[in-house]
Amino acid sequence: MTKKGEKLFIKGNEAISRGAIAAGLKCYFGYPITPQNDIPEYMSAALPAVGGEFVQAESEVAAANMLIGAAAAGARCMTSSSSPGVSLKQEAISYLAGSQLPAVIVNMNRGGPGLGDIGPSQGDYFQATKGGGHGDYRTLVLAPGTCQECYDLVIEAFDLAFKYRNPVMILGDAIVGQMKEPVITRALEERNEEEGTEWRIEGAKDRDHRIIKSLFLTEGSLAGHNLALQAKYDEMAKNTKQELFETEDAELIVVAYGSIGRIVKSTVRKLRAQGHKVGLFRPITLYPFPSEELNKLAKQGKKFLTIEHNLGQMVEDVRLSIRTITDSDFFGFMPGNLPTPDDFEEPILKSLGGK
Amino acid sequence: MSEQEILAFDKADAIVDVPTHYCPGCQHGVAQRLAGELLSEMGLTENTLLVTSIGCSVFLYNYLHVDSVEAPHGRAPAVATGVKRARTDKFVLSYQGDGDLASIGMAEIMHCANRGENISIIFVNNTVYGMTGGQMAPTTLIGQKTTTSPAGRNASKEGLPIRMAEIIGSLGGVAYSARVALNNVKNIRKAKKAMKKAFEVQQKELGFGFIELLATCPTNWRMTPIQANERIENEMIPYFPLGVYKDVTAED
Numbered sequence: 304m305t306k307k308g309e310k311l312f313i314k315g316n317e318a319i320s321r322g323a324i325a326a327g328l329k330c331y332f333g334y335p336i337t338p339q340n341d342i343p344e345y346m347s348a349a350l351p352a353v354g355g356e357f358v359q360a361e362s363e364v365a366a367a368n369m370l371i372g373a374a375a376a377g378a379r380c381m382t383s384s385s386s387p388g389v390s391l392k393q394e395a396i397s398y399l400a401g402s403q404l405p406a407v408i409v410n411m412n413r414g415g416p417g418l419g420d421i422g423p424s425q426g427d428y429f430q431a432t433k434g435g436g437h438g439d440y441r442t443l444v445l446a447p448g449t450c451q452e453c454y455d456l457v458i459e460a461f462d463l464a465f466k467y468r469n470p471v472m473i474l475g476d477a478i479v480g481q482m483k484e485p486v487i488t489r490a491l492e493e494r495n496e497e498e499g500t501e502w503r504i505e506g507a508k509d510r511d512h513r514i515i516k517s518l519f520l521t522e523g524s525l526a527g528h529n530l531a532l533q534a535k536y537d538e539m540a541k542n543t544k545q546e547l548f549e550t551e552d553a554e555l556i557v558v559a560y561g562s563i564g565r566i567v568k569s570t571v572r573k574l575r576a577q578g579h580k581v582g583l584f585r586p587i588t589l590y591p592f593p594s595e596e597l598n599k600l601a602k603q604g605k606k607f608l609t610i611e612h613n614l615g616q617m618v619e620d621v622r623l624s625i626r627t628i629t630d631s632d633f634f635g636f637m638p639g640n641l642p643t644p645d646d647f648e649e650p651i652l653k654s655l656g657g658k
Numbered sequence: 659m660s661e662q663e664i665l666a667f668d669k670a671d672a673i674v675d676v677p678t679h680y681c682p683g684c685q686h687g688v689a690q691r692l693a694g695e696l697l698s699e700m701g702l703t704e705n706t707l708l709v710t711s712i713g714c715s716v717f718l719y720n721y722l723h724v725d726s727v728e729a730p731h732g733r734a735p736a737v738a739t740g741v742k743r744a745r746t747d748k749f750v751l752s753y754q755g756d757g758d759l760a761s762i763g764m765a766e767i768m769h770c771a772n773r774g775e776n777i778s779i780i781f782v783n784n785t786v787y788g789m790t791g792g793q794m795a796p797t798t799l800i801g802q803k804t805t806t807s808p809a810g811r812n813a814s815k816e817g818l819p820i821r822m823a824e825i826i827g828s829l830g831g832v833a834y835s836a837r838v839a840l841n842n843v844k845n846i847r848k849a850k851k852a853m854k855k856a857f858e859v860q861q862k863e864l865g866f867g868f869i870e871l872l873a874t875c876p877t878n879w880r881m882t883p884i885q886a887n888e889r890i891e892n893e894m895i896p897y898f899p900l901g902v903y904k905d906v907t908a909e910d
Contacts, residue, residue: 329744330740330743330744332740356743356744358739358743358773360736360769361765361766361768361769362765364733364736364765364766365733365736365739365765365766365769366736368729368730368733368736368737368740368766369736369737369739369740369743370740371727371729371730371733371736371737371740372709372727372729372736372737372738372739372740372741372742372743372744373740373741373743373744374740375727375737375740375741376707376740376741376744376745376748377744378744378745380740380744394730395730395733398728398730402727402728504707504725504726504727504741505707505725505745505748506704506705506706506707506724506725506748507703507704507723507724507725508704511723512674512719512722512723512724512725512726513725513726514719514720514725514726514727514728515726515727515728516719516727516728517728518716518728
């Protein structure tokens with residue numbers, strides 16, 4: 304267990320693991336897949352050492368379904384995987400959302416579609432933010448850009464999961480998961496494990512029995528359930544998180560998230576030193592998307608360029624956010640290749656110069 | 659109640675006093691009543707967490723007075739694993755039909771059993787997909803006509819019916835595996851005893867407990883309840899022999 308204020312030099316994957324344990328993780332269920340194996344490997348030793356349960360499941364499917372059981376029992380629980388594995392988990396994620404169960408799912412996005420490769424990519428943006436599984440539901444999505452954010456956001460993810468009784472996804476990628484950086488840990492306040500779990504299954508004593516389910520057969524009851532879920536998503540939309548870097552006097556704002564957002568930050572620094580008026584808008588919550596904040600910048604007359612490690616997914620949310628005022632250019636970096644700050648210089652200058 | 663009326667029988671406290679949705683002659687009601695009686699008799703009602711699956715089985719959560727969670731198709735053993743790992747102090751019971759457990763959920767049941775999870779699973783084998791409308795199951799007998807085997811199940815194309823109690827009994831983490839039938843009073847009594855044994859091994863933390871119940875589905879078999887009971891005796895039991903396939907308490 305990490306101590307308060309300890310400074311460690313660790314991978315993003317390890318930061319996620321340590322953050323989850325600091326957040327009071329009780330059960331971890333996983334299945335090996337590159338590039339997130341550091342997480343189950345770390346958990347297999349560290350979680351039992353603090354009295355938690357680790358299970359290497361027979362598949363990603365089983366791991367995600369174990370999450371349903373542990374979440375229903377009110378435990379802080381998590382699973383992690385990478386793109387093809389997360390596709391397999393989607394059925395259970397839909398059930399978690401439908402049953403209003405809190406759980407954290409980590410996706411260290413790799414190249415796809417299909418088996419793709421094990422290199423970095425942001426190809427799972429649509430799947431993460433638009434539902435992914437069947438039915439009309441949303442998953443809260445947080446995208447860390449640094450190892451410190453891996454640590455901090457996973458802690459926040461557990462709080463949000465219980466606040467909204469909803470699955471929360473950490474959407475990282477092979478870059479942030481595999482790179483090493485200094486991370487400052489923290490000790491959390493003592494938490495009452497039963498607090499906020501008055502809905503959990505625990506044995507029906509002196510009350511009616513509780514049923515945690517997503518099946519609503521009586522006419523009108525599913526509609527009511529879906530409207531209640533929607534009200535919850537509307538509430539979530541009021542709380543977005545984003546980083547603004549050098550945006551104030553910028554003529555062009557680059558919108559990029561996760562590790563690509565962080566690489567773009569280096570490009571922006573370099574271009575600023577050369578006198579170019581560019582800035583970065585880095586969404587940290589991908590769902591809900593920080594539309595309002597982006598819209599404010601559009602009203603100020605900024606131009607936009609969206610850079611993603613895919614062929615254009617988040618750009619749709621950017622365009623929806625600013626559509627009544629302006630548009631965003633797009634630059635997609637091919638999955639399977641690792642970009643450097645220099646790779647983004649030319650598209651930013653081109654966009655800044657108005658083509 | 660008039661003075662002449664005598665209450666000769668009371669329902670167990672684990673059983674909710676509501677009408678069930680089952681078709682006439684269906685034995686889910688018998689299986690679920692046995693489970694409810696045992697929970698009451700063994701003092702487990704307040705300590706039980708139930709995992710229900712899909713199809714006709716799912717509504718068990720309406721009929722037992724225990725806290726419960728619903729699992730996706732086939733995944734009840736994984737959901738039950740999660741429940742038990744989060745609450746090792748609770749009695750965890752799961753209930754699945756044959757399409758659910760032996761087809762889509764084959765991986766989950768095998769690995770849950772092999773890990774020796776301390777849970778009890780009741781498996782209702784009626785050789786057909788019930789609620790979905792009578793399609794072929796992994797347990798459908800050779801020659802049995804269903805909506806997806808209209809000419810009768812053919813071994814050369816569709817394989818042989820799967821015998822789950824035997825397979826589960828062969829796995830390391832299993833404490834108890836048995837097959838019983840619900841076709842007559844004598845067998846129902848035996849079924850209850852076997853179910854009790856499966857519950858007891860969990861209480862003693864000896865490992866995974868599995869009970870296969872041969873049961874009727876008169877609606878999808880296109881039979882009367884009486885004919886359906888005869889089918890269990892004449893067609894099912896010869897292929898699915900009743901018996902105990904593993905019992906770690908008997909091995910010492």
